[in-house]
Amino acid sequence: MRRFFFPGPLASEMIITGDDGHHIARVLRLKPGDYIIVAGQDGQACKAEIISVDGSSVKVACRQALTESNEPPVEVWLAQGLPKGDKMDFIIQKAVELGVTRILPIETAYTVVRYDAGKKAARRERWQKIAYEAAKQCGRAAVPEVASVQTFSSLLKMTLPETVIMLYEGQPACGLKQALRMTPSESYLLLIGPEGGFSPDEVLLCRQRGAQIVTMGPRILRTETAALAALTAVLYERGDLGGT
Template sequence: MRRFFFPGPLTPEMIITGDDGHHIARVLRLKPGDCIVVVGQDGQACQAEIVAVDGSSVKVACRQALTETKEPPVEVWLAQGLPKGDKMEYIIQKAVELGVSRILPVETAHTVVRYDTEKKAARRERWQKIAYEAAKQCGRAAVPEIAPVQTLSALLKMTLPETVFMLYEGHPARGLKDALRMTTSESYLLLIGPEGGFSSDEVLLCRQRGAHIVTMGPRILRTETAALAALTAVLYERGDLGGT
């Protein structure tokens, strides 16, 4: 059954407009009597029946509350050093499918891609749409936020999850698996460098801010591979993705 997100709490009747309304009415050509799944801003879901279609405005009525367990048992943020090309789009799509909670694009010392203010806003809007579509496709109960592009130093001044892991291939660091088994956190931040990884100064800065410097093993991974592999490892070790 098709899934759509509603920008507010579920109510007995709701009107879906915008891109989703257009998709329901004009692309899928659903009609009164057809059913969809609607997920509210608080993650609650219901089976809803379409009761009226007016152009790209679709009125639906909740018919049955749904009990779903779609979100991971822990919160995982992904701070991704901006990669070249369209790799960021791929990382966002797959990270949302896997269960990431929030994605924070980061400019680092080795970042090749540099956006001006206008370009940053446009990219963020596109990335958020990719996250939205990925969340719909894989049945998520929430759409992860794509944060504004920021520097690593600005990121480290934020209120961050309990445990911060920085993946760094140039340091004799503890393996991610061992590091995970030494923590009992319910929230994590993964710091992933762009092509070229992190600089030694950035590693020192993150260490001073309490980050655990970890490795994914003896092989050097591409930035998009490292991000998704680390996210998978954390979620699996914490009981998601079929792990126990």
């Protein structure tokens, strides 16, 4: 059954418009009496019956509340150094499928890609749409937010999750698995550098912020590989990827 997100809490009756309304009415050609799954911003979901279709405006009524547990039991933010090409599209899609909570694209000292204000806004809109489609496809209860592109220093000034973990190939003493088992937490921020990794100054700033500097092992991973491998490791060790 197809899943759609409603931009608000669930109600007994809702009207779905925009791209989703067009997709339901014009692409899928669903009609009154057909059923879809609707998930609200409150994380609740229901089986909904289509009541009427008017152009790209679709009216639905909740018929059965669904008790879902599709979200991971831990919160994981991914701060990703901007990679070259379209790698960010891939990272966002797969991170959402795995269970990421929030994605923060960052500019670092070694970032090659630089966007002006207009390009940043356009990229964010594109990335949020990718996150939305991935969340629909894999049955998420909520759509992870893709934040605006920001600098590394501005990121560290934010209110961040309880545990901050930076992946850095120059830190062989502590592995990610060891860090996760030593400091169990309910929320994590994973810091992943771009193709050139992090600068020594950025590592120092993270140490001063109380971050754990860890390695993923003896091999140097591409930025897109490191991001998804680290996210998988956290959700396997502390989340739900290992099963119940």
